[in-house]
Amino acid sequence: MKYYQFFGLLVFLFTSCGGGQEQSQDQNQAPESMIQPESEPETSTEAVAVNEAGKKVYDQYCLVCHQADGQGVPNAFPPLGETEYVNGDTDRLIGIVLNGLNGEIEVKGQIYNGVMVPHNFLSDQEVADVITYVRSSFGNNSPAVTADQVAKVRGG
Amino acid sequence: MRNIIKSSIMSLLVLAACQPAPENAASEPESTALVDDGELVLGDGFRATVVIDSTYKNARHLVVHQNGDIYLKMRADDGNGVLALRDSDGDGKVDVREEFSSINGTGIDIHDGYLYTSSKREIYRYKMNDGALLPDTTAEMVISELPDQISHAAKSFTFDDSGNLYVNVGAPSNACQQETRTAGSKGQDPCPQLEWQASIWRFDANQVGQTQQEHGYKYCTGIRNCVAMDWDHNSNSLFAVMHGRDQLSFLWPDYFDDKQSAELPGEEFLQIDEGDDFGWPFCYYDGFKNQKLLAPEYGGNGEEIGLCANKKDPVMAFPAHYAPNDLIFYQGDHFPERYKNGAFVTLHGSWNRAPEPQQGYLVAFVPFKDGKPNGKWEVFANGFAQVDTVKGPNDAKHRPMGLAEGPDGSLYITDSVKGKIWRITYSGTPT
Structure with a gap:
């Protein structure tokens, strides 16, 4: 101490x-x-603004299950840090946020079989913000997602 | 170790600086002087020894046989379901280790010469072999066709003294909402989950080939999930500790803020008689008002009681979301007299107090007299998490899970993070 x-x-x-x-x-x-206090990496003003907007959405809708550290809950909710689901295909990730997810998935070698509810009530910008936030937090360092990408997935 | 010393110093400072403790059943009570003993923090005169440092993660309940052999239940997605452990040279540490059974799950117990063990949908038993560590490897199916569910699927069980077996069949949801875990979604009314789930079922302990639909008897209803169950042989009654509902502020932000959501509802300690109804999903227990209140899914607002006035109250409650995962009534003579017939409860620790810090990674003791709590609950063993603040459950180095009493009256505790097992003994002298 x-x-x-x-x-x-x-x-x-x-x-x-x-x-x-x-x-x-x-x-x-x-x-x-x-x-x-958590140390913030040095970023541009714009990136910080997106992170703050994204963090706000995360804290309101995601944190309750995926936890403040993004590491999830053993046997219940998968971690968001350094996983293919978060850092891989953005269309799949946008689809999961919009439509939710049911059934068994494997994340970092662990099986999860729960229910994630749809978040299609969020705006395209809010979805883009929260995904951008998650993809740059919890040990992730992946590019941002735009509202246009979200709109495209939402429109099918 | 340094963390624990820090924790101990902090605990002592807190205790020394802030007497007397508040009169609040839902808050964490004071402990007697805490001493540092390895990783665990215990009261004066108690000592924790490590029986085995690690086995498997997702270690669940355990039972200790009359000869001291330990049977640990595992909930791995693959691999074996039971780990049999023996200390053959009497040095206090396991030196023989055998795995068997394909049945993964939570419950395990020894009854009338059989080892009973449960999966998510069945209960099986194996005939014990005198003196041998491994039982007969042929499993007899005692109960099958229990509901298939994802949430709250652990089929923990216990036995009474009259040949009955009681099985937890948890609710498959948080609050029986029309849309699961969706903000503002009303509760289903009637809640169809109450027909076969959200209840404790009684079966014949010695009959094989039973099903819930043909042979089961719904002993009580209105429970969300009771992983922790035990029969109190002293008062001849079933007791269980319930995982209460969660996410009040996330689902109903008009009525609850995050702080209230972290502190509500209390985790209910239930004394169960035949036919009892504890109110889930219509009610939740407010551990500050000591009252059952109407759930917001059914028109409640954090104040209204409504139909919950007619539901059975708990005998006491632990703080919210501490996740009671095992219960035993202490029958031994090894611990001091005040522990006799009292209840030990493992609290697995919260995930659903977020964004508030997580809490409750400890083993509690509740003194009992004449089948009722006799005084406030106490922290019996602490230090499992090994961190000062648990932001998320993955921060915890250990999470207490299963409990068993050994033939000599010592207490065994399992950990679900790495499958460690401790044995708690009492020497009578401060360490």
Whole structure:
């Protein structure tokens, strides 16, 4: 533990004990002061804007299953980092986001057999943003997807 | 190890700085002084020894035979379903290891000279051989044609003292929505999943060739999924701990925010009598109000009780999404007297508190008296995750899964990440 984190923890402890109840609920959680901010790679302003828009969509619709770290849940929801599903064929990936996915798939050597619901209520831009975000996060480094590509897949 | 020392220091600091603990059943309770013992953090006088460091991921339940042999159930997609382990030289570590059975799944137990083991749709048994590690390799099918389902498919089971076998048949969905896990989708009413699923079924423990439709008896209903079940021989009653529904804020953002979704509903500890209805999918349990409330799929808004007033309440609840995956009532004399007839529960740890940090990767103890909880639940063993903050379940180095009591009263715990097995003993002296 780095010293500044330790002192941060002490500060947290002595400032948060008035109520008791709130502290106890958080007993298993690291205090805010211990959570390291994730380092952002240097990118252009435009790419950052897409990432922020994409992250917003991700946090609202995807994170609940695929998790904050994009690594999914064992035996339930597959990881999004460094997989062919995410970094390969973009039309297939757009199709999965729009139409959902049913049945058995293999991701990184593991079998998943769950249900991903359709997200066709998202706009072409939102789908493009979230796919671009996922393809450049969680260890991925694949090119962006445009709203035109999404429209083309949506139109069949 | 360093993490654990840090965790221990943090725990002690928290305990020292923040007494007394709050009066809130749904929050994590205080523990007695915690000591660092290998990876696991246990109370004074308890010690964890490693029986085997790794077997397979997806290790599930286990049973320990009267001679100390261990049978570990596995849920691998391929490979064998049971791992038989023996410590032949008595040094506390496994040195004989045999695999058998093609039946992958969760449940395993020994009853009347047979090893019972379940897949997603069947329960089989193998005749034990006196003194031999491996049973007869011919499987007898005890129950077949249980529902084929993807979600909540584990057919965990337990036995009473009257020749009956109880089988968990979980709900195949989160909340019986018309469109599964879809925001704003109403619940099906009636919910057809209640006919054969979302219930615990009773069978004859000693009859082979049974099916659910011909021989099964629906013992209770309205349960979402109870991987953790045990018969309490002390009060002569079935108990189970339920995985509650999830994604309240994702599915119903008008009524619940992410914080509420992370903290609701409580994971219900159920005392089950014949004919009981615990309310799923119409109700969920609010562990802060200690009340069953109407689910938003059926018109609820986080306040309304409605028909849930007539559903049976749990005897207590764990915090939301902790994922109770095994339950045993302690019958031994090895642990201190207060543990006798109390309940140990493995909490596999959450995935569905996101975007809040994940929690609950621990083994809990609930003291019991006369068949009822006698005091708050306690953290019995912690330190499984080996990280300070679990952002997603893949961060956890271990996740506690199965529980068994050994013939000497020691407690065995399995881990589903790498199949580690610990044995917990009590020496009476702080370590």
